[in-house]
Amino acid sequence: MTVNLVLLQLFTGxxxxxxxxxxxxxxxLIFGLLTVVNFAHGAFYMVGAYVGVFALAHLGxxxxxxxxxxxxxxxxxxxxxxxxVRPLYGRGIDYPLLLTFGLGLVLVELVxxxxxxxxxxxxxxxxxxxxxxxxxxxxxLYRLFLIVVTAVLVxxxxxxxxxxxxxxxxxxxxxxxxxxxxxxxxxxxxxLVVFGIGTGxxxxxxxxxxxxxxxxxxxxxxxxxxxxxxxVVGGMGSLLGAVVAGLLVGVVVSMTALFYPELSDLAMFxxxxxxxLVRPQGLFGRKGLMG
Amino acid sequence: xxxxxxxxxxxxxxxxxxxxxxAGSAAVLAAPWIGRPAFAQxxxxxxxxxxxxxxxxxxxxxxxxxxxxxxxxxxxxxxxLDGRMAELLVRDDKLKSGEAATRTLELxxxxxxxxxxxxxxxxxxxxxxxxxxxxxxxxxxISQSDAINEAENFSKYTFHEAMNPHMTAGAVGDYVFKNSGxxxxxxxxxxxxxxxxxxxxxxxxxxYGIEVVAEVKHPLAxxxxxxxxxxxxxxxxxxxxxxxxxxxxxxxxxQARSFGMKEQMMMxxxxxxxxxxxAGGASVYSGVVGxxxxxxxxxxxxxxxxxxxxxxxxxxxxxxxxxxxxxxxAGVGVLLNAVTAAGSxxxxxxxxxxxxxxxxxYKGEEHxxxxxxxxxxxxxIIESKDEADMENEYxxxxxxxxxxxxxxxxxxxxxxxx
Numbered sequence: 001m002t003v004n005l006v007l008l009q010l011f012t013g014x015x016x017x018x019x020x021x022x023x024x025x026x027x028x029l030i031f032g033l034l035t036v037v038n039f040a041h042g043a044f045y046m047v048g049a050y051v052g053v054f055a056l057a058h059l060g061x062x063x064x065x066x067x068x069x070x071x072x073x074x075x076x077x078x079x080x081x082x083x084x085v086r087p088l089y090g091r092g093i094d095y096p097l098l099l100t101f102g103l104g105l106v107l108v109e110l111v112x113x114x115x116x117x118x119x120x121x122x123x124x125x126x127x128x129x130x131x132x133x134x135x136x137x138x139x140x141l142y143r144l145f146l147i148v149v150t151a152v153l154v155x156x157x158x159x160x161x162x163x164x165x166x167x168x169x170x171x172x173x174x175x176x177x178x179x180x181x182x183x184x185x186x187x188x189x190x191x192l193v194v195f196g197i198g199t200g201x202x203x204x205x206x207x208x209x210x211x212x213x214x215x216x217x218x219x220x221x222x223x224x225x226x227x228x229x230x231x232v233v234g235g236m237g238s239l240l241g242a243v244v245a246g247l248l249v250g251v252v253v254s255m256t257a258l259f260y261p262e263l264s265d266l267a268m269f270x271x272x273x274x275x276x277l278v279r280p281q282g283l284f285g286r287k288g289l290m291g
Numbered sequence: 292x293x294x295x296x297x298x299x300x301x302x303x304x305x306x307x308x309x310x311x312x313x314a315g316s317a318a319v320l321a322a323p324w325i326g327r328p329a330f331a332q333x334x335x336x337x338x339x340x341x342x343x344x345x346x347x348x349x350x351x352x353x354x355x356x357x358x359x360x361x362x363x364x365x366x367x368x369x370x371x372l373d374g375r376m377a378e379l380l381v382r383d384d385k386l387k388s389g390e391a392a393t394r395t396l397e398l399x400x401x402x403x404x405x406x407x408x409x410x411x412x413x414x415x416x417x418x419x420x421x422x423x424x425x426x427x428x429x430x431x432x433i434s435q436s437d438a439i440n441e442a443e444n445f446s447k448y449t450f451h452e453a454m455n456p457h458m459t460a461g462a463v464g465d466y467v468f469k470n471s472g473x474x475x476x477x478x479x480x481x482x483x484x485x486x487x488x489x490x491x492x493x494x495x496x497x498x499y500g501i502e503v504v505a506e507v508k509h510p511l512a513x514x515x516x517x518x519x520x521x522x523x524x525x526x527x528x529x530x531x532x533x534x535x536x537x538x539x540x541x542x543x544x545x546q547a548r549s550f551g552m553k554e555q556m557m558m559x560x561x562x563x564x565x566x567x568x569x570a571g572g573a574s575v576y577s578g579v580v581g582x583x584x585x586x587x588x589x590x591x592x593x594x595x596x597x598x599x600x601x602x603x604x605x606x607x608x609x610x611x612x613x614x615x616x617x618x619x620x621a622g623v624g625v626l627l628n629a630v631t632a633a634g635s636x637x638x639x640x641x642x643x644x645x646x647x648x649x650x651x652x653y654k655g656e657e658h659x660x661x662x663x664x665x666x667x668x669x670x671x672i673i674e675s676k677d678e679a680d681m682e683n684e685y686x687x688x689x690x691x692x693x694x695x696x697x698x699x700x701x702x703x704x705x706x707x708x709x
Contacts, residue, residue, distance in 0.1 A: 008521045016517055117349040119538070121572030124549060131551030137521055140549035212546055213514050214538045214570070218347065222514055257518035262481070264518065265510040 008137040009258045010251060015143045017250020018150040022208065023223055024230030024242045025154065026201035032237020033174040033194045036085060036096045041227055042220030043104035044199045048073045048206025049215045050111055053120050062125035066207055073203025074196045081195035086188065104220070112217040119216040146208060153201070154243055161239070170194060174237075229268050233275050235285020244283060336377040336636055338363070338623055339398030339407040341419060343386035347537060348411050351566055355433065355619030356381045358612055359408065361602050362624035362652075372630055379623065380404060386411070388418035395422045405636045408452075408622040410434055411615070413484045417444055424448050429638055429645075431626055433618035435459065435562065437487040440663040440701075442708030448638070450645060450664040452622040454584050456487035457494070458700040460534075460561045462670040463582045464495025466692055471557050472529025476505035478519060478543055480535035485511075488534035488561050504528050513539060516546045524552060533560045541571045548575060565613040568675055568687050576675035576687075583671050584618065585654050586688050587611035599653045611685050617653050624652045657696060662704035670694045 027041045038044075048069050055065035055072075080103065088095040124142045131138040161167040173180050173190045180187050206220075213219060230249055234241025249268050256267035263270075275283060340359055342352035356379070363377045371377060380402055384391035391410060398404045399422070407423050408431040410416040416432045420439055423430035424446035431450040437457050438444055468475075475496060479485040485508075493503070505526035507519045523531060531552065533540055540560055547553065563581025590597035599620060603612040612620070626641070628650055633640035649658045657668040672692040681687065694700065 002525065005521060005525045008525070009518070012517050012521055016515060019515070117347065118566060119541075119570040121570065121575070123572060123574055129549070131549065137524060138551045138555075140517075140546075140551070142549055143517065212542075212549070214541050214545075216347075216538065219514075222512075254518040258522060261508050261519070265513075 004136040006258070008134070008139070009254050011134065011136070011139065013251035013254025014247055015139070015147055015250070016254055017247035018147045019205075019209065019246075020226060020230050020249050021154065021243050021246030022146070022150045022201070022205040023227040024234065024246050025157070025239065026198040026205065027227045028231045028234065028237060028239065028242040029157070029201070030195055030198035031231065032239075033170060034191050035093060036195070037093060037100070038198065039097055039101040039224065040080070040104040040107065041100075041199075041202050042222075042224030043107040044073055044077065044202035044220075045206040045209070045223050046111065046217060046220035047076070047107055048203030049122070049210040049219060050115065050120075050206075051203065052207030052210055053122055053215055056122070066204070069207040070200035070204040073206075074200025076203075077199025078192060078196040080199070081192050085195065086191075089191075104224075108217050108220070115217070117217065119214045122210040122215050124211040142211060149208065153204075154239070157197075158239060226268070229272050232282055233272050235279075235282030237286065238282070238284040241282055241284030334375070336372060336375055336627075336630060337380055337402060337404040337406075338377065338626060339380050339382065339395065339402065339404035340409045340619075340623070341382045341384040341391050341394045341398070341407070342409045342619075343411050343415070344381070344383040346386040348386060351564075351613070351615050352411055354566070354613050354616035355409070355411070357607070358603065358616040358618075358620035359623040361599070361606075362620050362627060365602070365624070366627040366631075372634070372636070377627055377630075384410060384415055384419075386415060388415050391415045392418045392422050395419045396426075399423070399426045399428055404428070405638075406431070406626050406641075408433060408626060409619075413438065413482075413487075420444055420446075420449055427638060429626065429641060431622045433615075433622040435484065437491075437702075438483065440665050440707055445663055445707070445709065447642060447664075450659060450666075452625065452666045453618050454582075454668065454670060455665060455701075456484065456561070457491040457702055458670060459582045460488045460491025461495045461700055462694045463559060463561045463580065463672060464492045465694075466672045467530055467557065467559050467580060468496050468499035468501055473499065473501045474504045474527065474529045475501045476523045476526055476528035476531045476556075477503065477507065478516075478523065478531065478533050478535065478547075479506065479508045480511050480539050481508040482511050484536060485534045489532070492532050492534070492561070509535070509539070509543070511539065514542060516543045517550075519543075520547055520550050520552065523547075524550060524555070528556050530557045530559055533558065535560075536562055537564075537567060541567055541575070544571065544579065545575050553578065563673055563675065563688070564615065565687065566615070569684075573676065573678040573681065573687070577677045579675045580691070581673060581675075583614045583673050583688070584668065585612075585614045586671060586673055586690060587685065588688070588690065589654060589671070593653075593655055595651050595653050595655075621652045621654075621657075625650055625657075628652075655696070660698055660701060660704075662709045663701075663707055665701055667696045667698050667701070669696050670700065 030036055030038045051072050052065050052069050055068045059065055085096050128142045128145050131140050170190055173187050177187050230245045234245030252271050253267050257264040342355050344352050360379055363379045367376045382394040384394055406429045410419050411434045413436040416434050420430055429448050431452050433453050435453050435456055437455050439451055477489050479489050505523045509519050558579045560579050560581040568576050587600050590600050600611050629641045629644040630636055632644040646661055649656055655669050657666050660667055671690055673688040674691050676689055
């Protein structure tokens with residue numbers, strides 16, 4: 001075992017972590033701002049991959065497909081929020097949880113009926129194929145691209161939430177919706193927009209993951225779990241938490257795979273348990289958000 | 292009194308035969324029109340078929356059921372067993388051992404099946420095998436497993452129509468190590484099937500003096516393989532053996548390719564499946580070498596393959612059958628052939644016929660080895676084609692080599708404990 005291998009493994013972990021960030025951030029956003037635990041997150045991710053396949057077949061261009069997916073899946077999110085989730089606000093956290101859980105099952109079944117169980121091919125776009133020599137070993141160009149996309153996305157989200165006036169309204173709405181109503185802000189539209197963005201990011205994560213994994217109706221199941229681990233470790237509703245937790249989970253999984261592969265599946269859950277024991281609200285979470 | 296009764300009984304029997312004959316031919320005539328033939332004589336010949344219709348291998352299981360039905364139809368169109376028609380009872384085992392055991396028990400106790408055939412996973416087939424052995428029903432297994440032929444699991448009711456990992460990996464290993472470098476890395480799905488495949492490879496490699504430079508186990512149903520690949524890459528192997536199956540195989544191949552490993556080493560996937568290759572796409576699989584029990588192009592040289600393909604194509608918009616689908620056809624077909632040869636569905640009689648038979652249903656001649664009832668059959672070494680070389684969407688493999696049916700491919704009866 002050489003130093004180069006350990007370094008490459010560390011880098012692999014960070015790259016994997018950026019995928020986890022991408023998976024977790026949409027879930028974290030919706031929970032942090034709406035207190036809705038979106039159990040259909042994995043299903044939206046899966047739908048994103050299939051919409052990507054569909055868009056690629058009709059547009060013939062990966063970049064256009066990549067741009068179209070978050071818009072289409074985000075649009076679906078808007079419809080879901082407006083007609084399914086909205087009637088349940090104020091009824092406790094379990095109502096939207098159960099609803100989105102059911103919705104996830106319905107979406108998976110619909111895709112299964114349309115496309116079957118076998119899965120459909122989806123390839124890395126030509127310009128991003130192959131690997132580059134990092135000096136410590138070869139690394140897939142596509143995964144480097146994913147790191148960049150995730151960084152850009154997180155930065156854009158941060159700008160939007162922290163530096164724009166609409167972001168200010170969103171944050172204010174999250175901490176005290178009543179006062180916002182009194183001040184004459186249409187808080188329903190704010191929630192609608194946030195839900196749309198969250199599902200759009202889930203869809204984007206799906207289409208970006210499609211070239212690495214198989215596009216199958218079940219692909220969202222494990223992703224939902226991973227996204228929850230990231231969200232819980234980082235702290236429910238914290239953007240910074242999702243980023244730090246995603247990278248941390250990636251590195252832990254990667255290092256376990258190198259030194260003790262038998263536990264690589266369990267590693268992220270052991271990390272989660274450890275974090276919860278020390279900081280029940282997660283690394284960057286606020287206390288009492290679930291209350 | 293007694294004499295009279297005997298006499299009467301005799302008359303009845305003769306009458307019945309007459310009736311049966313007439314109704315039988317009527318059923319044969321009617322069969323093409325009504326799809327499922329009417330049952331001429333009270334009891335049809337029932338074959339239970341537990342396969343995972345739902346779950347990750349659902350489409351493959353449905354394909355197996357379709358192909359098995361072709362074997363049933365063929366038997367019925369030929370008149371059945373003196374007019375006794377065959378019937379396929381398909382059940383969903385959900386790819387779970389417990390579910391499969393329950394369904395099999397129901398098939399035997401409630402539906403009164405004469406034979407059982409099916410299952411699509413090593414552990415599930417062991418569960419079905421146990422139930423059938425306890426109840427004294429013949430079970431023909433149509434999915435890869437080494438363990439089913441071992442003394443611990445084998446009973447005289449056990450037959451294994453599918454290839455086993457030992458012969459599959461052995462044939463592929465022979466081809467690969469003869470033609471390439473000796474530094475070998477393994478990526479192994481951490482369960483029985485993965486370990487059996489890897490063991491088969493190592494045994495095959497012994498005589499070529501291979502050196503195992505990396506051996507990485509991954510949990511079953513992993514989504515991300517990036518964390519397992521740097522170790523393999525750092526070991527600089529000439530050959531990477533993917534001892535995994537289904538989506539694990541597809542995902543690990545996809546990701547290994549993105550690490551540039553396809554240019555650096557030869558990729559070998561012992562069980563290279565037709566449907567998996569089609570779902571994964573040409574670019575992911577191109578150049579990957581593996582083995583199969585059947586590829587539809589065999590029809591160019593094998594008459595039974597052509598006949599099977601033609602029937603399948605007629606019912607499936609011109610698409611050819613898959614390798615695992617063909618197992619369904621062969622597994623049920625050989626049971627019915629044995630029934631015809633035995634002239635009854637009596638279990639011991641059919642076992643006797645199965646042990647004695649040479650049969651050619653779809654891939655050239657096969658027979659069951661007497662000691663462990665493993666089907667001795669040809670193994671075909673195939674390579675996945677580049678998109679540019681494909682004549683049509685079904686033309687996905689090139690046949691590199693044919694290892695003719697020989698008992699030398701199998702582990703010795705003694706080593707199985709038999």
